[in-house]
Amino acid sequence: MKLCMIGTGYVGLVSGVCFSDLGNTVYCVDKDIKKINSLNKGVVPIFEPGLEEILKKNYKQKRLFFTTDLKKAVLNSDVIFICVGTPTKKNSDSADLKYVFNAVKALKKLISKYKIIVTKSTVPVTTGDKIEKILKNLKNKKLVDVVSNPEFLREGEAIRDFIYPDRVIIGTDSKKANKILKSLYLPIIKKSSRYFNTSRRGAELIKYASNSFLATKISFINEIANLCEQTGVDVKDVSLGMGSDQRIGDRFLRAGPAYGGSCFPKDTRALIDIGKKFKTNMSIVKSVVSSNNSRKLSLIEKAKLILNYKLTNKKITFLGVTFKPNTDDMREAASIPMINYFNKTNCKITYYDPSGEKNEFKHLKNVKYSNSLSAACLNSDLIILHTEWNEFKLLNFKKLVKKNNFKVFDMRNLYSPSKMKKLNIKYFGIGR
Numbered sequence: 001m002k003l004c005m006i007g008t009g010y011v012g013l014v015s016g017v018c019f020s021d022l023g024n025t026v027y028c029v030d031k032d033i034k035k036i037n038s039l040n041k042g043v044v045p046i047f048e049p050g051l052e053e054i055l056k057k058n059y060k061q062k063r064l065f066f067t068t069d070l071k072k073a074v075l076n077s078d079v080i081f082i083c084v085g086t087p088t089k090k091n092s093d094s095a096d097l098k099y100v101f102n103a104v105k106a107l108k109k110l111i112s113k114y115k116i117i118v119t120k121s122t123v124p125v126t127t128g129d130k131i132e133k134i135l136k137n138l139k140n141k142k143l144v145d146v147v148s149n150p151e152f153l154r155e156g157e158a159i160r161d162f163i164y165p166d167r168v169i170i171g172t173d174s175k176k177a178n179k180i181l182k183s184l185y186l187p188i189i190k191k192s193s194r195y196f197n198t199s200r201r202g203a204e205l206i207k208y209a210s211n212s213f214l215a216t217k218i219s220f221i222n223e224i225a226n227l228c229e230q231t232g233v234d235v236k237d238v239s240l241g242m243g244s245d246q247r248i249g250d251r252f253l254r255a256g257p258a259y260g261g262s263c264f265p266k267d268t269r270a271l272i273d274i275g276k277k278f279k280t281n282m283s284i285v286k287s288v289v290s291s292n293n294s295r296k297l298s299l300i301e302k303a304k305l306i307l308n309y310k311l312t313n314k315k316i317t318f319l320g321v322t323f324k325p326n327t328d329d330m331r332e333a334a335s336i337p338m339i340n341y342f343n344k345t346n347c348k349i350t351y352y353d354p355s356g357e358k359n360e361f362k363h364l365k366n367v368k369y370s371n372s373l374s375a376a377c378l379n380s381d382l383i384i385l386h387t388e389w390n391e392f393k394l395l396n397f398k399k400l401v402k403k404n405n406f407k408v409f410d411m412r413n414l415y416s417p418s419k420m421k422k423l424n425i426k427y428f429g430i431g432r
Protein backbone atom coordinates (compact mmCIF):
# COMPACT_ATOMS: atom_id res chain seq x y z
CA MET A 1 0.00 0.00 0.00
CA LYS A 2 1.13 3.60 -0.51
CA LEU A 3 1.07 5.76 2.60
CA CYS A 4 1.74 9.37 3.54
CA MET A 5 2.62 10.37 7.10
CA ILE A 6 2.18 14.08 7.79
CA GLY A 7 4.53 15.00 10.64
CA THR A 8 7.79 13.22 11.43
CA GLY A 9 7.54 13.55 15.21
CA TYR A 10 7.46 10.54 17.43
CA VAL A 11 4.24 8.95 16.17
CA GLY A 12 4.68 9.79 12.47
CA LEU A 13 8.28 8.70 12.23
CA VAL A 14 7.99 5.45 14.17
CA SER A 15 4.75 4.41 12.42
CA GLY A 16 6.08 5.45 9.00
CA VAL A 17 9.31 3.50 9.43
CA CYS A 18 7.48 0.43 10.76
CA PHE A 19 4.82 0.50 8.02
CA SER A 20 7.61 0.59 5.41
CA ASP A 21 9.21 -2.41 7.10
CA LEU A 22 5.96 -4.31 6.50
CA GLY A 23 6.48 -3.75 2.76
CA ASN A 24 4.47 -0.55 2.20
CA THR A 25 5.78 2.48 0.34
CA VAL A 26 5.80 5.36 2.81
CA TYR A 27 6.28 9.09 2.25
CA CYS A 28 7.10 10.91 5.49
CA VAL A 29 6.39 14.62 5.12
CA ASP A 30 7.48 17.48 7.34
CA LYS A 31 7.70 21.26 6.92
CA ASP A 32 11.03 21.28 8.74
CA ILE A 33 13.57 21.09 5.92
CA LYS A 34 16.50 20.56 8.32
CA LYS A 35 14.80 17.51 9.81
CA ILE A 36 13.99 16.10 6.36
CA ASN A 37 17.58 16.67 5.20
CA SER A 38 18.99 14.88 8.19
CA LEU A 39 16.50 12.00 7.88
CA ASN A 40 17.59 11.66 4.25
CA LYS A 41 21.14 11.23 5.58
CA GLY A 42 19.94 8.50 7.97
CA VAL A 43 20.14 10.70 11.07
CA VAL A 44 17.21 10.00 13.40
CA PRO A 45 16.14 13.10 15.38
CA ILE A 46 14.70 11.13 18.32
CA PHE A 47 16.21 8.64 20.73
CA GLU A 48 14.41 5.36 20.08
CA PRO A 49 16.23 2.03 20.34
CA GLY A 50 16.19 0.09 17.04
CA LEU A 51 14.61 2.83 14.92
CA GLU A 52 17.73 3.91 13.01
CA GLU A 53 18.51 0.40 11.74
CA ILE A 54 14.98 -0.19 10.40
CA LEU A 55 14.90 3.29 8.88
CA LYS A 56 18.18 2.81 7.03
CA LYS A 57 17.19 -0.63 5.76
CA ASN A 58 13.89 0.54 4.24
CA TYR A 59 15.37 3.79 2.94
CA LYS A 60 17.98 1.78 1.02
CA GLN A 61 15.27 -0.47 -0.38
CA LYS A 62 13.45 2.66 -1.63
CA ARG A 63 10.27 1.99 0.33
CA LEU A 64 10.74 4.94 2.65
CA PHE A 65 10.97 8.57 1.54
CA PHE A 66 11.44 11.82 3.47
CA THR A 67 10.21 14.98 1.82
CA THR A 68 8.82 18.47 2.37
CA ASP A 69 6.70 18.08 -0.79
CA LEU A 70 3.21 17.35 0.55
CA LYS A 71 1.64 17.44 -2.92
CA LYS A 72 3.88 14.72 -4.32
CA ALA A 73 3.41 12.56 -1.23
CA VAL A 74 -0.39 12.92 -1.25
CA LEU A 75 -0.77 12.25 -4.98
CA ASN A 76 1.27 9.07 -4.55
CA SER A 77 -0.62 7.74 -1.53
CA ASP A 78 -3.83 5.82 -0.81
CA VAL A 79 -3.91 6.52 2.91
CA ILE A 80 -2.82 9.75 4.59
CA PHE A 81 -2.00 9.70 8.29
CA ILE A 82 -2.08 12.98 10.20
CA CYS A 83 0.60 12.66 12.87
CA VAL A 84 1.22 16.28 13.88
CA GLY A 85 1.49 17.46 17.49
CA THR A 86 -1.51 18.40 19.63
CA PRO A 87 0.21 20.23 22.51
CA THR A 88 -1.63 21.87 25.40
CA LYS A 89 -2.72 25.43 24.54
CA LYS A 90 -1.06 28.19 26.56
CA ASN A 91 -2.91 29.03 29.81
CA SER A 92 -5.46 26.28 29.23
CA ASP A 93 -5.96 22.52 29.42
CA SER A 94 -7.24 22.17 25.83
CA ALA A 95 -5.36 20.39 23.10
CA ASP A 96 -4.20 22.83 20.43
CA LEU A 97 -5.51 21.53 17.10
CA LYS A 98 -4.04 24.17 14.81
CA TYR A 99 -1.47 21.82 13.30
CA VAL A 100 -4.16 19.20 12.60
CA PHE A 101 -6.51 21.68 10.92
CA ASN A 102 -3.66 23.29 8.94
CA ALA A 103 -2.78 19.86 7.57
CA VAL A 104 -6.43 19.20 6.66
CA LYS A 105 -6.75 22.58 4.89
CA ALA A 106 -3.63 21.78 2.88
CA LEU A 107 -5.04 18.35 1.96
CA LYS A 108 -8.33 19.89 0.83
CA LYS A 109 -6.54 21.56 -2.06
CA LEU A 110 -4.70 18.43 -3.17
CA ILE A 111 -7.23 15.60 -3.25
CA SER A 112 -8.96 14.65 -6.49
CA LYS A 113 -9.02 10.85 -6.14
CA TYR A 114 -10.33 8.67 -3.25
CA LYS A 115 -8.08 8.83 -0.16
CA ILE A 116 -8.47 7.78 3.44
CA ILE A 117 -7.48 10.49 5.90
CA VAL A 118 -6.54 9.05 9.26
CA THR A 119 -5.86 10.95 12.47
CA LYS A 120 -3.13 9.23 14.45
CA SER A 121 -2.48 12.38 16.49
CA THR A 122 -4.32 12.32 19.84
CA VAL A 123 -7.37 14.49 19.19
CA PRO A 124 -10.42 15.35 21.32
CA VAL A 125 -13.68 13.54 20.64
CA THR A 126 -15.55 15.17 17.69
CA THR A 127 -12.35 16.38 15.97
CA GLY A 128 -13.03 13.90 13.13
CA ASP A 129 -16.45 15.56 12.65
CA LYS A 130 -14.76 18.95 12.37
CA ILE A 131 -12.24 17.61 9.85
CA GLU A 132 -15.07 16.14 7.80
CA LYS A 133 -16.81 19.52 7.84
CA ILE A 134 -13.70 21.18 6.38
CA LEU A 135 -13.62 18.48 3.70
CA LYS A 136 -17.40 18.58 3.09
CA ASN A 137 -17.13 18.95 -0.70
CA LEU A 138 -14.72 16.04 -1.01
CA LYS A 139 -16.86 13.90 1.32
CA ASN A 140 -20.00 14.64 -0.71
CA LYS A 141 -18.17 13.52 -3.84
CA LYS A 142 -17.07 10.33 -1.97
CA LEU A 143 -13.43 11.32 -2.42
CA VAL A 144 -12.48 10.99 1.25
CA ASP A 145 -13.19 9.00 4.38
CA VAL A 146 -12.03 10.48 7.66
CA VAL A 147 -10.95 7.83 10.16
CA SER A 148 -9.54 7.87 13.69
CA ASN A 149 -6.73 5.41 14.41
CA PRO A 150 -5.15 6.36 17.75
CA GLU A 151 -1.57 5.35 18.47
CA PHE A 152 -0.53 3.69 21.72
CA LEU A 153 3.28 3.58 21.28
CA ARG A 154 5.43 4.02 24.38
CA GLU A 155 8.70 5.88 24.08
CA GLY A 156 11.66 3.55 24.35
CA GLU A 157 9.48 0.54 23.41
CA ALA A 158 7.91 1.98 20.28
CA ILE A 159 9.09 -0.59 17.74
CA ARG A 160 7.92 -3.52 19.84
CA ASP A 161 4.64 -1.74 20.60
CA PHE A 162 4.10 -1.19 16.86
CA ILE A 163 4.80 -4.78 15.86
CA TYR A 164 2.98 -6.38 18.80
CA PRO A 165 0.17 -3.98 19.69
CA ASP A 166 -2.43 -5.12 22.23
CA ARG A 167 -5.07 -3.70 19.90
CA VAL A 168 -5.55 -1.74 16.70
CA ILE A 169 -8.47 0.68 16.91
CA ILE A 170 -10.10 1.89 13.71
CA GLY A 171 -12.82 4.49 14.16
CA THR A 172 -15.01 4.69 11.06
CA ASP A 173 -18.43 3.69 9.79
CA SER A 174 -17.11 3.43 6.21
CA LYS A 175 -16.93 -0.24 5.19
CA LYS A 176 -14.54 0.66 2.37
CA ALA A 177 -12.07 2.48 4.62
CA ASN A 178 -12.30 -0.25 7.25
CA LYS A 179 -11.53 -2.96 4.69
CA ILE A 180 -8.48 -1.12 3.37
CA LEU A 181 -7.11 -0.34 6.85
CA LYS A 182 -7.70 -3.90 8.01
CA SER A 183 -5.58 -5.18 5.14
CA LEU A 184 -2.87 -2.63 6.01
CA TYR A 185 -2.74 -3.86 9.60
CA LEU A 186 -3.23 -7.55 8.74
CA PRO A 187 0.46 -8.55 9.14
CA ILE A 188 0.53 -7.34 12.74
CA ILE A 189 -3.02 -8.29 13.68
CA LYS A 190 -2.27 -11.88 12.76
CA LYS A 191 0.54 -11.99 15.30
CA SER A 192 -1.09 -10.95 18.53
CA SER A 193 -3.56 -8.19 18.62
CA ARG A 194 -7.23 -7.47 18.56
CA TYR A 195 -8.54 -5.44 15.61
CA PHE A 196 -11.42 -3.30 16.71
CA ASN A 197 -13.65 -1.29 14.40
CA THR A 198 -15.65 1.29 16.31
CA SER A 199 -17.23 4.69 15.73
CA ARG A 200 -14.85 7.55 14.97
CA ARG A 201 -15.81 9.38 18.16
CA GLY A 202 -15.37 6.13 20.08
CA ALA A 203 -11.81 5.72 18.79
CA GLU A 204 -10.97 9.31 19.72
CA LEU A 205 -12.24 8.81 23.25
CA ILE A 206 -10.57 5.40 23.70
CA LYS A 207 -7.16 7.08 23.46
CA TYR A 208 -7.84 9.67 26.17
CA ALA A 209 -9.64 7.13 28.36
CA SER A 210 -6.70 4.69 28.08
CA ASN A 211 -4.00 7.21 28.93
CA SER A 212 -6.06 8.72 31.76
CA PHE A 213 -6.79 5.28 33.20
CA LEU A 214 -3.09 4.34 33.16
CA ALA A 215 -2.26 7.66 34.84
CA THR A 216 -4.96 6.86 37.42
CA LYS A 217 -3.43 3.44 38.09
CA ILE A 218 -0.01 5.02 38.68
CA SER A 219 -1.37 7.78 40.92
CA PHE A 220 -3.38 5.21 42.86
CA ILE A 221 -0.36 3.06 43.63
CA ASN A 222 1.67 6.17 44.44
CA GLU A 223 -0.88 7.18 47.07
CA ILE A 224 -0.94 3.62 48.42
CA ALA A 225 2.88 3.92 48.62
CA ASN A 226 2.45 6.98 50.84
CA LEU A 227 0.24 4.93 53.13
CA CYS A 228 2.76 2.05 53.08
CA GLU A 229 5.43 4.42 54.36
CA GLN A 230 3.27 5.24 57.37
CA THR A 231 2.30 1.64 58.09
CA GLY A 232 5.54 -0.27 57.49
CA VAL A 233 4.26 -2.17 54.44
CA ASP A 234 6.26 -2.69 51.23
CA VAL A 235 4.31 -1.26 48.28
CA LYS A 236 5.91 -3.85 45.98
CA ASP A 237 4.02 -6.55 47.92
CA VAL A 238 0.80 -4.59 47.53
CA SER A 239 1.37 -4.19 43.75
CA LEU A 240 2.04 -7.90 43.44
CA GLY A 241 -0.91 -8.91 45.59
CA MET A 242 -3.29 -6.54 43.82
CA GLY A 243 -1.91 -7.14 40.35
CA SER A 244 -2.31 -10.91 40.58
CA ASP A 245 -6.06 -10.33 40.38
CA GLN A 246 -6.62 -10.51 36.63
CA ARG A 247 -9.38 -7.93 36.90
CA ILE A 248 -6.73 -5.44 38.09
CA GLY A 249 -3.61 -6.58 36.21
CA ASP A 250 -0.03 -6.13 37.39
CA ARG A 251 1.23 -3.57 34.86
CA PHE A 252 1.48 0.16 35.61
CA LEU A 253 1.40 -0.49 39.32
CA ARG A 254 5.01 0.51 39.97
CA ALA A 255 5.17 3.26 42.56
CA GLY A 256 7.69 6.00 41.82
CA PRO A 257 8.04 9.72 41.22
CA ALA A 258 5.18 11.68 39.66
CA TYR A 259 4.39 10.32 36.18
CA GLY A 260 5.68 12.45 33.32
CA GLY A 261 6.27 12.37 29.57
CA SER A 262 4.62 13.84 26.53
CA CYS A 263 1.27 12.06 26.92
CA PHE A 264 -0.10 11.40 30.41
CA PRO A 265 0.15 14.98 31.76
CA LYS A 266 -1.19 16.47 28.50
CA ASP A 267 -3.95 13.92 27.89
CA THR A 268 -5.34 13.88 31.45
CA ARG A 269 -5.69 17.66 31.33
CA ALA A 270 -7.24 17.51 27.87
CA LEU A 271 -9.81 14.92 29.04
CA ILE A 272 -10.85 17.22 31.89
CA ASP A 273 -11.24 20.00 29.31
CA ILE A 274 -13.27 17.77 26.95
CA GLY A 275 -15.50 16.86 29.92
CA LYS A 276 -16.03 20.56 30.61
CA LYS A 277 -17.02 21.21 26.99
CA PHE A 278 -19.57 18.38 27.15
CA LYS A 279 -20.76 19.35 30.66
CA THR A 280 -19.38 16.19 32.30
CA ASN A 281 -17.33 16.40 35.47
CA MET A 282 -14.23 14.21 35.13
CA SER A 283 -13.72 14.26 38.89
CA ILE A 284 -11.48 11.16 39.07
CA VAL A 285 -9.09 12.47 36.42
CA LYS A 286 -9.06 15.87 38.16
CA SER A 287 -7.93 14.16 41.38
CA VAL A 288 -5.25 12.26 39.47
CA VAL A 289 -3.81 15.47 38.03
CA SER A 290 -3.79 17.12 41.41
CA SER A 291 -2.34 14.04 43.16
CA ASN A 292 0.45 13.88 40.58
CA ASN A 293 1.23 17.57 41.03
CA SER A 294 1.40 17.27 44.82
CA ARG A 295 3.70 14.28 44.45
CA LYS A 296 6.36 16.44 42.81
CA LEU A 297 6.46 18.59 45.96
CA SER A 298 6.11 15.79 48.51
CA LEU A 299 9.11 13.92 47.09
CA ILE A 300 11.24 17.06 47.40
CA GLU A 301 10.19 17.13 51.08
CA LYS A 302 11.12 13.48 51.43
CA ALA A 303 14.59 14.09 49.98
CA LYS A 304 15.05 17.00 52.43
CA LEU A 305 13.95 14.79 55.31
CA ILE A 306 16.46 12.12 54.24
CA LEU A 307 19.16 14.78 54.57
CA ASN A 308 17.71 15.81 57.96
CA TYR A 309 17.02 19.23 56.44
CA LYS A 310 20.79 19.93 56.47
CA LEU A 311 21.34 20.94 52.88
CA THR A 312 24.28 23.31 53.10
CA ASN A 313 27.21 22.14 50.96
CA LYS A 314 25.68 18.72 50.46
CA LYS A 315 26.45 16.95 47.19
CA ILE A 316 23.31 15.46 45.66
CA THR A 317 23.69 13.09 42.71
CA PHE A 318 20.81 12.36 40.36
CA LEU A 319 21.11 9.11 38.45
CA GLY A 320 18.84 9.51 35.45
CA VAL A 321 16.78 12.63 34.82
CA THR A 322 14.57 11.67 31.87
CA PHE A 323 10.91 10.85 32.62
CA LYS A 324 11.59 7.18 31.91
CA PRO A 325 14.48 5.04 30.60
CA ASN A 326 15.43 4.48 26.94
CA THR A 327 14.46 7.98 25.89
CA ASP A 328 16.15 11.38 26.00
CA ASP A 329 12.78 13.04 26.60
CA MET A 330 12.64 15.47 29.51
CA ARG A 331 9.02 16.55 29.07
CA GLU A 332 7.29 16.75 32.46
CA ALA A 333 10.10 14.77 34.12
CA ALA A 334 9.78 14.85 37.92
CA SER A 335 13.53 15.58 38.07
CA ILE A 336 12.94 19.12 36.75
CA PRO A 337 11.09 20.58 39.78
CA MET A 338 13.39 18.65 42.15
CA ILE A 339 16.63 19.86 40.61
CA ASN A 340 15.29 23.41 40.28
CA TYR A 341 14.39 23.36 43.96
CA PHE A 342 17.76 22.09 45.17
CA ASN A 343 19.57 24.51 42.87
CA LYS A 344 18.09 27.34 44.94
CA THR A 345 19.43 25.89 48.20
CA ASN A 346 23.09 25.58 49.13
CA CYS A 347 23.44 22.11 47.64
CA LYS A 348 25.73 21.08 44.83
CA ILE A 349 23.89 18.93 42.33
CA THR A 350 25.52 16.57 39.88
CA TYR A 351 23.56 14.45 37.46
CA TYR A 352 24.38 11.65 35.10
CA ASP A 353 22.02 10.37 32.42
CA PRO A 354 22.86 7.82 29.71
CA SER A 355 21.07 10.03 27.18
CA GLY A 356 23.43 12.94 27.86
CA GLU A 357 23.36 16.53 29.12
CA LYS A 358 20.05 18.40 29.30
CA ASN A 359 19.28 21.97 28.22
CA GLU A 360 16.80 22.22 31.11
CA PHE A 361 19.68 22.39 33.60
CA LYS A 362 22.44 24.16 31.63
CA HIS A 363 21.70 27.60 33.09
CA LEU A 364 21.47 26.46 36.74
CA LYS A 365 24.49 27.60 38.72
CA ASN A 366 24.64 24.75 41.25
CA VAL A 367 23.94 21.99 38.76
CA LYS A 368 26.63 20.11 36.87
CA TYR A 369 26.39 17.33 34.29
CA SER A 370 28.86 14.50 34.56
CA ASN A 371 29.41 12.18 31.64
CA SER A 372 30.69 9.49 33.95
CA LEU A 373 28.58 7.56 36.44
CA SER A 374 31.47 7.10 38.87
CA ALA A 375 32.53 10.77 38.81
CA ALA A 376 28.90 11.76 39.42
CA CYS A 377 28.66 9.50 42.48
CA LEU A 378 32.11 10.22 43.97
CA ASN A 379 31.84 11.87 47.42
CA SER A 380 28.10 12.25 47.17
CA ASP A 381 25.96 12.74 50.29
CA LEU A 382 22.74 11.64 48.64
CA ILE A 383 22.25 9.56 45.52
CA ILE A 384 18.78 10.01 44.04
CA LEU A 385 17.97 7.20 41.66
CA HIS A 386 15.40 8.97 39.52
CA THR A 387 15.16 6.94 36.27
CA GLU A 388 15.39 3.17 36.06
CA TRP A 389 17.96 2.82 33.24
CA ASN A 390 19.38 -0.72 33.11
CA GLU A 391 22.89 0.48 33.94
CA PHE A 392 21.68 1.63 37.39
CA LYS A 393 20.31 -1.75 38.41
CA LEU A 394 23.47 -3.42 39.78
CA LEU A 395 25.55 -0.64 41.27
CA ASN A 396 28.18 -1.03 43.97
CA PHE A 397 27.38 2.22 45.76
CA LYS A 398 30.24 1.96 48.28
CA LYS A 399 32.82 1.59 45.52
CA LEU A 400 31.30 4.48 43.59
CA VAL A 401 30.84 6.99 46.42
CA LYS A 402 34.05 6.23 48.37
CA LYS A 403 32.76 8.07 51.43
CA ASN A 404 31.04 7.16 54.73
CA ASN A 405 27.45 7.94 55.63
CA PHE A 406 26.12 8.58 52.18
CA LYS A 407 22.43 7.91 51.57
CA VAL A 408 20.51 6.42 48.68
CA PHE A 409 16.99 7.53 47.71
CA ASP A 410 15.80 4.89 45.26
CA MET A 411 12.74 6.45 43.63
CA ARG A 412 12.15 3.36 41.46
CA ASN A 413 12.57 0.67 44.16
CA LEU A 414 15.32 -1.07 42.18
CA TYR A 415 17.24 -2.30 45.23
CA SER A 416 16.32 -4.55 48.14
CA PRO A 417 16.05 -2.69 51.46
CA SER A 418 17.27 -5.76 53.40
CA LYS A 419 20.35 -6.19 51.18
CA MET A 420 21.15 -2.51 51.58
CA LYS A 421 20.77 -2.85 55.35
CA LYS A 422 23.23 -5.77 55.35
CA LEU A 423 25.67 -3.60 53.40
CA ASN A 424 25.17 -0.88 56.01
CA ILE A 425 23.95 1.61 53.41
CA LYS A 426 21.34 4.14 54.49
CA TYR A 427 18.66 3.34 51.97
CA PHE A 428 15.26 4.92 51.34
CA GLY A 429 12.80 3.67 48.74
CA ILE A 430 9.26 4.61 47.79
CA GLY A 431 6.46 3.13 49.86
CA ARG A 432 8.61 0.74 51.88
Ligand code: UDX
Pocket residue numbers: 151152153154155156211214218251252253254255256257258259260261262263264323324
Ligand atom coordinates in the same frame (compact mmCIF):
# COMPACT_ATOMS: atom_id res chain seq x y z
C1 UDX B 1 2.33 6.58 27.31
C2 UDX B 1 1.39 5.40 27.03
O1 UDX B 1 1.83 4.25 27.76
C3 UDX B 1 1.32 5.12 25.53
O2 UDX B 1 0.39 4.08 25.29
C4 UDX B 1 0.89 6.39 24.81
O3 UDX B 1 0.87 6.20 23.41
C5 UDX B 1 1.84 7.55 25.15
O4 UDX B 1 1.90 7.71 26.57
P1 UDX B 1 4.98 6.96 27.43
O5 UDX B 1 4.64 8.35 27.85
O6 UDX B 1 6.01 6.74 26.40
O7 UDX B 1 3.64 6.19 26.93
O8 UDX B 1 5.50 6.20 28.74
P2 UDX B 1 4.95 5.14 29.80
O9 UDX B 1 5.81 3.96 29.76
O10 UDX B 1 3.50 4.93 29.67
O11 UDX B 1 5.25 5.93 31.17
C6 UDX B 1 4.65 7.18 31.47
C7 UDX B 1 5.03 7.63 32.86
O12 UDX B 1 4.48 6.78 33.85
C8 UDX B 1 6.53 7.65 33.13
O13 UDX B 1 6.85 8.80 33.89
C9 UDX B 1 6.77 6.39 33.93
O14 UDX B 1 7.90 6.45 34.75
C10 UDX B 1 5.49 6.34 34.74
N1 UDX B 1 5.16 4.98 35.23
C11 UDX B 1 4.80 4.00 34.34
C12 UDX B 1 5.16 4.72 36.60
O15 UDX B 1 5.48 5.60 37.42
N2 UDX B 1 4.77 3.48 37.04
C13 UDX B 1 4.42 2.49 36.18
O16 UDX B 1 4.08 1.40 36.66
C14 UDX B 1 4.43 2.75 34.80
